[in-house]
Amino acid sequence: xxxxxxxxxxxxxxxxxxxxxxxxxxxxxxxxxxxxxxxxxxxxxxxxxxxxxxxxxxxxxxxxxxxxxxxxxxxxxxxxxxxxxxxxxxxxxxxxxxxxxxxxxxxxxxxxxxxxxxxxxxxxxxxxxxxxxxxxxxxxxxxxxxxxxxxxxxxxxxxxxxxxxxxxxxxxxxxxxxxxxxxxxxxxxxxxxxxxxxxxxxxxxxxxxxxxxxxxxxxxxxxxxxxxxxxxxxxxxxxxxxxxxxxxxxxxxxxxxxxxxxxxxxxxxxxxxxxxxxxxxxxxxxxxxxxxxxxxxxxxxxxxxxxxxxxxxxxxxxxxxxxxxxxxxxxxxxxxxxxxxxxxxxxxxxxxxxxxxxxxxxxxxxxxxxxxxxxxxxxxxxxxxxxxxxxxxxxxxxxxxxxxxxxxxxxxxxxx
Numbered sequence: 001x002x003x004x005x006x007x008x009x010x011x012x013x014x015x016x017x018x019x020x021x022x023x024x025x026x027x028x029x030x031x032x033x034x035x036x037x038x039x040x041x042x043x044x045x046x047x048x049x050x051x052x053x054x055x056x057x058x059x060x061x062x063x064x065x066x067x068x069x070x071x072x073x074x075x076x077x078x079x080x081x082x083x084x085x086x087x088x089x090x091x092x093x094x095x096x097x098x099x100x101x102x103x104x105x106x107x108x109x110x111x112x113x114x115x116x117x118x119x120x121x122x123x124x125x126x127x128x129x130x131x132x133x134x135x136x137x138x139x140x141x142x143x144x145x146x147x148x149x150x151x152x153x154x155x156x157x158x159x160x161x162x163x164x165x166x167x168x169x170x171x172x173x174x175x176x177x178x179x180x181x182x183x184x185x186x187x188x189x190x191x192x193x194x195x196x197x198x199x200x201x202x203x204x205x206x207x208x209x210x211x212x213x214x215x216x217x218x219x220x221x222x223x224x225x226x227x228x229x230x231x232x233x234x235x236x237x238x239x240x241x242x243x244x245x246x247x248x249x250x251x252x253x254x255x256x257x258x259x260x261x262x263x264x265x266x267x268x269x270x271x272x273x274x275x276x277x278x279x280x281x282x283x284x285x286x287x288x289x290x291x292x293x294x295x296x297x298x299x300x301x302x303x304x305x306x307x308x309x310x311x312x313x314x315x316x317x318x319x320x321x322x323x324x325x326x327x328x329x330x331x332x333x334x335x336x337x338x339x340x341x342x343x344x345x346x347x348x349x350x351x352x353x354x355x356x357x358x359x360x361x362x363x364x365x366x367x368x369x370x371x372x373x374x375x376x377x378x379x380x381x382x383x384x385x386x387x388x389x390x391x392x393x394x395x396x397x398x399x400x401x402x403x404x405x406x407x408x409x410x411x412x413x414x415x416x
Contacts, residue, residue, distance in 0.1 A: 006041070010044070011143070011144050011158045012146070013147065013151070014029050014148065015029050016049075018049060018069070018113045024303055024304060024305040033045060034094065041407055041411070043110070044137065046137065051148060052119060053120060053150055070113055072084045072087045073087075081133070088102065091111060114130065116129070139159075144158055149171050150171075150177070155195070162196050164406075167201065167205045169332055170331040172208070173255070199217075220337075220354075220397075221399040223398070228343065230311045232311070232314060233312065245273045248278070253281040255324070256328070256332075259284070259291050265320075267295065272297060276299070279302070318378045318379055321355075346363070347362045363375075
């Protein structure tokens with residue numbers, strides 16, 4: 001008979017909707033959830049889609065997640081909510097495969113997605129309905145795991161034995177949350193008192209909770225095999241571009257990407273192709289059109305699926321992280337860094353959280369002129385020995401290793 005705490009059930013409050021992940025918008029939250037899903041110590045995961053706090057967002061999510069959303073066995077449905085046990089096919093849309101998966105229609109009941117828009121009208125009604133739906137699942141050794149700082153009423157609401165908060169970014173500094181900045185600031189202090197464990201992707205994030213020594217630093221990771229098993233692209237958009245190709249993969253948003261730096265680099269290097277892969281946020285589209293789209297050597301290839309991005313990465317000669325040097329990015333540990341290194345690519349980046357750890361493998365430059373010189377140097381020094389060193393370094397940064405650290409802390413807390 002297994003020990004009482006040999007397995008756990010997780011109720012996870014996500015910073016995204018599951019459908020976002022299926023559409024290729026990957027984040028740490030997605031990688032951690034699916035790595036947990038593959039771990040035998042985890043019995044079930046109930047993934048709570050991003051909770052809307054505006055009516056506009058609620059309407060969009062109702063159409064996207066409640067009215068439609070991932071397929072599988074619908075276990076509960078009503079006005080404004082739906083609980084679904086996902087089949088293998090829906091999980092595989094994210095790029096992950098369930099261990100021991102059978103056919104595409106098989107439902108293992110290990111991953112369930114709960115989509116609701118009730119939080120935009122009544123937080124109390126949301127938690128009441130959520131608990132009614134959770135009761136049918138007979139969850140045991142419940143771990144509450146959250147990425148969501150816009151709500152904190154979930155603490156103590158699902159019968160959890162351990163409460164975890166995984167702090168990924170400093171949302172106080174993100175332009176999308178300006179109107180609720182004070183709310184998030186207060187919530188961070190509630191998280192400080194309510195969470196049994198707080199993980200952070202950057203050491204400085206501990207300051208948000210006034211716990212400089214009380215948080216556990218767990219940086220981002222990488223799926224090394226996925227990056228290196230990708231086939232080459234032939235006959236596709238990037239394959240036709242002149243080399244060398246200087247590439248960036250990631251959402252192109254106003255808080256993150258330094259448009260003026262990219263413009264400077266493109267104008268200084270007219271014979272090089274600058275390729276940006278990722279969706280452009282609405283708030284940045286006008287500036288992108290004015291400052292970059294008129295340049296003949298800058299190419300926007302749009303958002304690519306999670307399965308496709310490693311193929312595009314293979315075509316880069318140099319991978320770049322041209323991020324703004326602001327308060328938001330100072331706390332951001334870019335996932336793309338680990339993916340770039342796993343592919344063996346030379347990386348040129350502006351300073352940011354976690355980059356100093358790889359200063360022997362990454363060219364760091366704060367000024368445009370220095371960034372350009374580093375770019376030229378990276379192209380000249382791209383030999384096999386350096387490529388091998390980058391890949392070896394990334395191989396030790398797997399999502400599995402990250403999750404093992406987190407689960408060890410959780411089980412220690414359960415057993416204490």
